[in-house]
Amino acid sequence: MSLVILKIGGSVITDKGSVSSARKDEIDRISEEVASFSRDSGSNLILVHGAGSFGHPQAMKYKLDERFDAEGVYLTHVSVKTLNSMVVESLNRAGAHALPVHPLSSCLLENGKLIEFQLSQVKLMLERGIIPVIHGDVVMDRIKGAAVLSGDRIIPYIALALNASKIGAGSDVDGVMDADGIVIKKITPLSFADMKKNIRGSTSTDVTGGMLGKVSELLELAGKGISSRIFNAGRKGVVSRFLYGEDVGTLITDK
Ligand SMILES: Nc1ncnc2c1ncn2[C@@H]1O[C@H](COP(=O)(O)OP(=O)(O)OP(=O)(O)O)[C@@H](O)[C@H]1O
Numbered sequence: 001m002s003l004v005i006l007k008i009g010g011s012v013i014t015d016k017g018s019v020s021s022a023r024k025d026e027i028d029r030i031s032e033e034v035a036s037f038s039r040d041s042g043s044n045l046i047l048v049h050g051a052g053s054f055g056h057p058q059a060m061k062y063k064l065d066e067r068f069d070a071e072g073v074y075l076t077h078v079s080v081k082t083l084n085s086m087v088v089e090s091l092n093r094a095g096a097h098a099l100p101v102h103p104l105s106s107c108l109l110e111n112g113k114l115i116e117f118q119l120s121q122v123k124l125m126l127e128r129g130i131i132p133v134i135h136g137d138v139v140m141d142r143i144k145g146a147a148v149l150s151g152d153r154i155i156p157y158i159a160l161a162l163n164a165s166k167i168g169a170g171s172d173v174d175g176v177m178d179a180d181g182i183v184i185k186k187i188t189p190l191s192f193a194d195m196k197k198n199i200r201g202s203t204s205t206d207v208t209g210g211m212l213g214k215v216s217e218l219l220e221l222a223g224k225g226i227s228s229r230i231f232n233a234g235r236k237g238v239v240s241r242f243l244y245g246e247d248v249g250t251l252i253t254d255k
């Protein structure tokens with residue numbers, strides 16, 4: 001059966017300008033759109049969400065990108081887990097069956113690179129019609145002790161491992177924009193060379209590369225034959241339109 005991977009940015013479901021501040025209305029609205037698609041289509045669906053204001057501030061405070069700090073690892077994980085629980089609860093309230101999957105307990109990094117992800121449980125959840133809800137997290141690292149694993153980096157790994165057919169990343173902008181603020185319809189490895197200078201990190205607290213990091217991850221995936229879309233999950237109905245196959249936002253593809 002076809003598999004859809006949907007990432008929802010922390011930029012949408014949290015207020016990235018403050019610390020640990022969730023946008024519950026947005027979480028509930030997106031849950032309704034996801035649950036309704038899941039019910040109608042019967043498709044297998046994995047939800048990955050970013051951390052937004054729940055994890056980035058702790059990871060920055062303890063400088064987890066520079067040094068190992070056990071307390072920082074603990075507090076960052078506790079924070080992102082809180083947001084994950086809200087998303088999982090909201091999906092279940094909306095009528096979907098959803099369960100949490102924490103990268104800290106199922107992934108391994110080597111110098112920041114994701115080298116292992118236990119997916120047997122995820123596969124069984126999908127077989128049972130459950131939506132696994134994965135999130136950006138702090139993860140043990142063979143070299144660094146621990147490092148931040150972004151939701152954006154989780155996408156290519158699971159897309160390839162589980163042979164996903166549709167991948168989308170919903171953020172707080174209408175797509176990837178050019179220098180004039182116009183949404184770029186399609187990005188390929190070739191066109192990226194020209195437009196890279198216009199794509200930046202995030203305007204707020206973000207330790208995982210913002211839009212540039214996201215586009216880079218998805219271009220690498222496109223190079224392996226899997227296209228994806230970046231669109232605005234902050235606008236009502238856009239997640240649903242993506243799920244039903246409309247051409248929303250920016251397409252990231254090989255050619
Ligand atoms: N060329 C560009 N086009 C679109 N957005 C851009 C561009 N350059 C920089 N950005 C910034 O990237 C942000 C989106 O990335 P960001 O990492 O903040 O969100 P996210 O990935 O949705 O959230 P999270 O990282 O918490 O999961 C936008 O809000 C915008 O400020």
Ligand SMILES: [Mg+2]
Nearest residue numbers: 050206208210
């Ligand atoms: Mg991001």
